[in-house]
Amino acid sequence: MARYGMLIDTTKCIECFSCRVACQMQNGLPPEESFIKFYGQEEGTYPHVSYYTVPVQCQHCENPPCVANCPTGASYQTEEGVVLVNEEKCISCKYCMVSCPYQARVVSEKTGVVEKCRFCIEEVRQGKEPICVTTCVGNARIFGDLDDPNSEIVRAIAKKKAKPLRPDLGTKPKIFYVR
Amino acid sequence: MIPNRISRRTFLKASAATAALLSLGTFELETWQRLNAEREGEVKVTPTLCNACSSKCGIKVYTKNGRLWKVEGHPDHPYSKGKICARGHGLGTLAYSPDRIKEPLKKNGEGKFEPISWEQAYQEIGQKLKEIVAKDGPEKVVYVEDPRPTGKFYGPRFLAAIGSPNYFNHLTVCSNARDTGFLHTIGAVPGSDIANSKYILFIGRSYGDGVRPASVQALVQAKENGAHVVIVDPRLNNTAPLADEWLSIRPGTDLALVLALSNVLIDEGLYDKEFIARYAVGFEDFANKVSSYTPVWAEKITGIPKETITRIAREMGKSKPKAVIEQSWRGGFGCTYANSVDTGRAVALFNALLGNFQQPGGYIFGKPPQLGKLDPTRHPEPGKSSLPRIDQEFSLVDPHNGVASILPKKIEEGKVKAAFICQTNPVRGYTNPKVMADSLEKLELMVVIDVLMSETALVADYVLPEPSYLERDDVIEGISGGKPAIALRQKVIEKVYPHTVPADQIFTEIAKAAGIGEYFNFTLEELNRALLAPLSISLEELREKGTIVLNDPVKMGEVPKLKTPSGKIEFYNESFKKAGFSPVVEWKEPLVKPEQDSFRLITGKQSFHTHAYTVNLPYLLQITKDYESERLWMNRKRAEEMGLKDGDLVEVSSSEATSKIRIKVTDRIHPEALFIPSPYGNYSPYLTLAKGVGFSYMDHVPYRIDPMGGTSMIHEVIVKIRKV
Ligand code: SF4
Ligand code: SF4
Ligand code: SF4
Numbered sequence: 094m095a096r097y098g099m100l101i102d103t104t105k106c107i108e109c110f111s112c113r114v115a116c117q118m119q120n121g122l123p124p125e126e127s128f129i130k131f132y133g134q135e136e137g138t139y140p141h142v143s144y145y146t147v148p149v150q151c152q153h154c155e156n157p158p159c160v161a162n163c164p165t166g167a168s169y170q171t172e173e174g175v176v177l178v179n180e181e182k183c184i185s186c187k188y189c190m191v192s193c194p195y196q197a198r199v200v201s202e203k204t205g206v207v208e209k210c211r212f213c214i215e216e217v218r219q220g221k222e223p224i225c226v227t228t229c230v231g232n233a234r235i236f237g238d239l240d241d242p243n244s245e246i247v248r249a250i251a252k253k254k255a256k257p258l259r260p261d262l263g264t265k266p267k268i269f270y271v272r
Numbered sequence: 273m274i275p276n277r278i279s280r281r282t283f284l285k286a287s288a289a290t291a292a293l294l295s296l297g298t299f300e301l302e303t304w305q306r307l308n309a310e311r312e313g314e315v316k317v318t319p320t321l322c323n324a325c326s327s328k329c330g331i332k333v334y335t336k337n338g339r340l341w342k343v344e345g346h347p348d349h350p351y352s353k354g355k356i357c358a359r360g361h362g363l364g365t366l367a368y369s370p371d372r373i374k375e376p377l378k379k380n381g382e383g384k385f386e387p388i389s390w391e392q393a394y395q396e397i398g399q400k401l402k403e404i405v406a407k408d409g410p411e412k413v414v415y416v417e418d419p420r421p422t423g424k425f426y427g428p429r430f431l432a433a434i435g436s437p438n439y440f441n442h443l444t445v446c447s448n449a450r451d452t453g454f455l456h457t458i459g460a461v462p463g464s465d466i467a468n469s470k471y472i473l474f475i476g477r478s479y480g481d482g483v484r485p486a487s488v489q490a491l492v493q494a495k496e497n498g499a500h501v502v503i504v505d506p507r508l509n510n511t512a513p514l515a516d517e518w519l520s521i522r523p524g525t526d527l528a529l530v531l532a533l534s535n536v537l538i539d540e541g542l543y544d545k546e547f548i549a550r551y552a553v554g555f556e557d558f559a560n561k562v563s564s565y566t567p568v569w570a571e572k573i574t575g576i577p578k579e580t581i582t583r584i585a586r587e588m589g590k591s592k593p594k595a596v597i598e599q600s601w602r603g604g605f606g607c608t609y610a611n612s613v614d615t616g617r618a619v620a621l622f623n624a625l626l627g628n629f630q631q632p633g634g635y636i637f638g639k640p641p642q643l644g645k646l647d648p649t650r651h652p653e654p655g656k657s658s659l660p661r662i663d664q665e666f667s668l669v670d671p672h673n674g675v676a677s678i679l680p681k682k683i684e685e686g687k688v689k690a691a692f693i694c695q696t697n698p699v700r701g702y703t704n705p706k707v708m709a710d711s712l713e714k715l716e717l718m719v720v721i722d723v724l725m726s727e728t729a730l731v732a733d734y735v736l737p738e739p740s741y742l743e744r745d746d747v748i749e750g751i752s753g754g755k756p757a758i759a760l761r762q763k764v765i766e767k768v769y770p771h772t773v774p775a776d777q778i779f780t781e782i783a784k785a786a787g788i789g790e791y792f793n794f795t796l797e798e799l800n801r802a803l804l805a806p807l808s809i810s811l812e813e814l815r816e817k818g819t820i821v822l823n824d825p826v827k828m829g830e831v832p833k834l835k836t837p838s839g840k841i842e843f844y845n846e847s848f849k850k851a852g853f854s855p856v857v858e859w860k861e862p863l864v865k866p867e868q869d870s871f872r873l874i875t876g877k878q879s880f881h882t883h884a885y886t887v888n889l890p891y892l893l894q895i896t897k898d899y900e901s902e903r904l905w906m907n908r909k910r911a912e913e914m915g916l917k918d919g920d921l922v923e924v925s926s927s928e929a930t931s932k933i934r935i936k937v938t939d940r941i942h943p944e945a946l947f948i949p950s951p952y953g954n955y956s957p958y959l960t961l962a963k964g965v966g967f968s969y970m971d972h973v974p975y976r977i978d979p980m981g982g983t984s985m986i987h988e989v990i991v992k993i994r995k996v
Contacts, residue, residue: 105492107480107510109879114361114891118342124894131899139907139939140520144512228345230355230485231514232492 095238096174097212098267099226100249101148105233108133108146112225112234116150119213119224126199128210129225145272150225151176151197151210152257152266159189159198167207174239174267175212183207194262212236239267319346319818321749321761323366323741324359325882326418326446327351327484328749330819331360333742333764340364340742340765345485349819350757353486358880362891366740367768371724371888371960373737375771385735390773390781393734398785400717401434404689405786410435411659412689416676416698417441421746421761423694425799426779430692432654433788437661438688440676442696445703447606448675449981450599452668453616456847458624459835462635463753464598466490469633471588471595473502475526475619476604480510482877488514500591502584504529505604506874507905507947508940520942523872523987524609524862525574530597530618531859532570533585535562537625542589544627551831552624554844557856565859573859575942592626594633602876607983610863613668616981617845617857624841629831637832638753641822644805646794654791662687666982667851675982677703680711680975690717694775695738697726700884700954700970703984704928707975719782721775724888725958737772744774745796748803748814754826758807759819760800853980863976863988871910871946873926873989875969881951887962888954896952902966903936905947906993911937916995924948924967926991928974931967946991 113129120128132147153176160168160176167182168189178189185205190198198209213223217236221227226234237246246269249255255269314337322329322343330349334341343364347354366372376393377385404412413436417423428439443451447461454461466472467490479488491514495501503515506523521529537543538559548555567578567585574581588595597619600606605615628634646653662682663675676698682688691712699709705727712718713731720732729735738744746761776799780792794802801811809820826832836842849855866872880886880895887893896902904924906916916922918937923930924946933948941947953968972989 104513105495106513107483107488107879109480109483109488109510110358110895111356111361111483111485111879113895114358114880115342117891118361118364124890127894127898135939137939139909139941139943140518142508142518142939144508144510144940146513224342224344228355228361230357230483230488232489 094172096240096267097153097217097236098239098246098269099212099223100235100246100253100255100269100271102233102253102255102271103145103147104271105231106146106148107231109230111228111230112148115224115228116210119216120211123201123203126201126208128197128199128208130196147258147270149195149197149258150268152195152264152268153210153212155265155267156263158192158194158264162188162192164188171214173214175214176209177211177214178206178208180206194259194264195266315341318762318764319816320742320764321746321759321818322352322356322360322363323420323761324357324363324886328420328759328761329356329360329485330759331356332818333364335765338765340367346819348757348817348821349759350751350753350755350821351484351486353489355485355489357483357485358895359483359882359886359892362880362889363886364742365889365891366723367742367765369724369888371958372740372769373722373725373729373735373772374769375737377735379733390771393736394781394785397717397719397734397782398787401690401782401786404716405434408689409659410657411438411662412436412687413692414438414440414662414679414688414690415692415694416679416696417694418696420695421749422775422796425747426776427692427694429654429791430779430783432656433783433791434786435657435659437657437659437671438674439671440674440679442676442698442701443673444676444982445602445607445701445984445986447601448669448673448983449608449612449978450601450603450606450616451670451673452981453605453613454599454620455670456668456836456845457617457620457842460637461599462629462637464596465633465636465754466596466598467493468497469494469499469594469596470497471500471591473504473584473588473597474511474603475504475530475597475600475615476602476608476876477598477600478503478505478509478511478876480512480514481879482601483879500587506942506945507876509876510879519576519580522573522575523874523942523945524611526604527611527615527618528565528570528573528859529576529581530615530622531562531565531857532567532581533588534618534622534625535565536567536582536585537589537622538562540586540589542586542592543625544592547627547629548625548841551629551834552841552843553838554842554856558621558843561856561858588626593628593631595626596628596634597622599635607981608985608987610978610985610988611860612983612985613978613981614857614860621841621843621857630826630828632828636754636826639756639824639826640752641750641756641758641824642806643748643750643758643803644807646799646802651794652790654788663982666979668847668980669982675977677977677982677984680707683711683714689715691715692719692721693728693732694721695723697728697884699728699731700726700968703970704973704975705968705970721778725956726884727954727956730956736778737769738774738778739767739769739772743767743772745800747776747796748800755821756824757819757821758804758809758814760814762815762818851980863985864990866944866990870990870992872944872987873924873969873972873991874945874947874987875950876947878949878951881949884951884954884962887951887965888959890961893961893965896965900934900936901949902933902952904933905938905941906935907941907943907945908937908939910943911935914995921996922993923996924972924991924993926972926989929971931971932996933967946993
């Protein structure tokens with residue numbers, strides 16, 4: 094069984110929001126709700142300044158506090174290590190939102206259902222890639238099996254020394270970032 | 273069949289007024305999968321063309337049960353290469369916008385729009401047009417467009433049938449200056465082979481803001497190959513992550529930089545001598561002229577250290593021919609400053625010095641696909657008008673672009689009586705909106721063809737609604753390039769508003785009513801088949817594939833015959849001389865200069881909007897809201913000096929207007945400049961989402977036209993700001 098992960102190379106991301114909108118369409122989200130948030134970073138002072146942005150979505154933690162804190166079992170982890178929400182069981186208590194250190198979860202204002210990135214598991218199980226990956230204009234995203242030592246993602250993580258965001262939190266995220 | 277386990281959201285959505293947006297909402301995963309399996313065959317993928325910007329990328333549109341689901345990039349299309357930008361995704365919902373124009377409208381005596389029948393619209397417009405042509409002459413009729421595929425065929429043919437030469441498009445605020453500079457010095461505007469380049473210099477052009485997906489991918493590839501990328505821009509734009517250095521140039525002085533770079537190349541013998549000897553004329557005159565434009569000289573003008581200029585020139589000289597100054601479009605010299613045409617000339621010539629023509633990593637002169645035409649024995653072709661154009665004083669400007677911003681002047685002079693405007697918004701986008709709107713209002717006949725009620729539509733006599741780009745077929749698009757290609761925009765979903773009519777039919781019917789119907793005795797399908805005939809590709813095949821790249825690549829290493837009068841690169845230029853300008857490019861100051869207490873207002877794209885066209889789309893506008901992207905960028909130090917903080921509301925005032933906006937304090941901008949993104953400031957009450965968001969850059973642009981390139985010189989604007 095594959096264990097899915099993603100690499101996001103911020104040295105290639107131009108903050109174009111293509112992944113954000115593609116994801117919203119794919120998942121039928123309303124415009125105000127987005128699974129991907131951007132944290133722009135300006136460094137230095139004029140004229141010696143640089144800019145990059147960090148796209149953040151659910152990190153599909155291996156050790157997910159959102160799942161641990163969900164009282165109804167609505168938040169769960171699949172065999173592939175993908176963290177999902179069962180809408181039928183979600184009672185909108187928002188415990189998971191509070192416990193997610195990456196602020197990856199969004200609540201639908203209309204329905205109260207809590208949602209987040211699902212690694213496009215429907216697509217992935219059909220042999221495709223998540224749509225944020227296929228549409229990434231800067232080729233900044235790689236998706237694949239973290240357990241396959243020959244996968245593109247595993248080689249890229251090693252080669253580019255990619256690291257998860259805030260590994261100190263102990264959640265063991267499965268999204269790796271290049272800076 | 274109604275599924276029994278749809279989620280709460282889907283229920284709510286279906287009951288909400290916005291249910292039309294997406295009929296299939298988010299299902300709980302297992303439900304989603306089951307439904308998906310059950311409904312196999314109901315997901316349909318149709319290849320077509322995007323309409324979110326002028327690039328018109330190839331896309332694949334997914335529908336579920338006949339409604340839009342999602343959009344993907346077409347892998348074969350030369351501009352998308354399998355990916356599309358945020359605009360391309362977000363534009364998909366245009367068809368379902370409640371702000372669509374749903375039926376033909378006519379302005380009544382009180383200035384209000386009333387629905388009329390198509391028959392009435394055709395008859396009245398045709399009749400009026402006939403009268404104007406008979407009374408005032410055909411040259412009093414003008415046609416203005418973006419351009420997009422159908423308009424590009426039908427518009428000029430319609431003009432020719434009337435007998436008018438007056439074709440215009442939006443390039444007066446895009447690339448007219450660059451085009452003029454390039455055409456007369458190297459005969460065309462080549463593309464840059466970015467993927468294979470080793471040294472890339474961008475002047476104002478930002479791949480991360482005016483996104484064309486294939487270009488961004490090419491730049492990423494170049495970076496992976498170790499290319500050096502330099503951004504020359506008063507603003508550190510969103511290509512920043514892909515750049516190695518940022519030269520924060522004083523706005524309007526790019527010409528000085530390029531002249532100084534040329535100076536070093538020539539002075540140190542780093543240019544391609546053989547190439548110049550073989551392909552150029554007048555090199556000595558140019559060399560003499562630039563001998564005084566040293567890096568020391570340029571440092572004072574541009575603010576870029578002389579050492580940096582010398583180093584970059586040397587590095588580019590050493591990397592030639594795999595070094596390039598990207599050709600840009602609007603960028604820093606497409607239509608921005610009084611010296612933009614000269615910057616365009618200097619850029620074209622600098623690339624010539626690098627000998628990079630038809631070389632990997634340099635400039636590539638592409639070729640168009642050889643499309644066919646209608647059989648003139650069955651479909652009589654109108655002869656081209658021999659009357660003078662109303663913008664003939666701009667003798668250097670390509671008549672395929674025209675100088676659309678001349679319209680207000682010519683309308684005042686009584687030289688234009690009727691205008692047909694197709695899917696473009698000259699009031700908001702071409703020059704000062706007040707000037708443009710006031711003059712267009714004086715026309716005897718103004719017809720706008722569009723999907724949404726733009727500010728230009730507001731001043732029209734007749735507004736004729738088209739189906740959106742997903743609901744219609746268009747004329748086949750020929751794409752020039754290193755490998756020419758053809759692509760088709762075709763119908764993906766049924767018309768949402770049944771009373772909308774595509775432009776090809778609108779032109780045909782008006783032509784009939786105006787007595788020139790014999791030139792439009794064919795259907796769009798017949799036309800498209802005729803265009804395809806020489807390529808031995810059937811329309812059916814093109815429908816299935818959407819985009820087809822032709823196996824007819826340009827020969828690399830072989831410089832094509834240049835389309836200049838001499839057939840060579842013209843360092844000394846007779847055409848400029850004849851038009852009353854210096855035959856050899858020389859330094860020219862920008863028109864205006866900020867003082868101690870004022871700023872130059874500059875503008876540019878954001879990756880998720882195109883002009884004023886996309887702001888009314890919910891997915892794209894939401895990005896603006898979430899990231900407060902409509903703010904005015906201000907240099908941190910200047911802000912501190914003025915006691916301003918990030919997010920403060922300020923008043924921006926110029927000779928033309930006063931606007932209020934909050935500021936974004938940043939180190940990413942030159943202290944003498946303020947940056948405002950271009951799309952905002954919509955005021956049409958029919959654009960219910962976009963109206964009132966941000967302010968319009970163009971409100972501050974004085975009505976002036978550059979005599980060389982016919983552009984609106986949109987960055988020649990000085991403003992003061994104060995806290996409110
Ligand atoms: S990122 Fe947040 S929502 Fe996603 S698995 Fe980790 S804790 Fe849960
Ligand atoms: S993996 Fe899918 S659901 Fe997650 S952010 Fe990307 S597109 Fe959205
Ligand atoms: S699509 Fe790619 S480049 Fe664009 S914002 Fe998303 S991650 Fe960045």
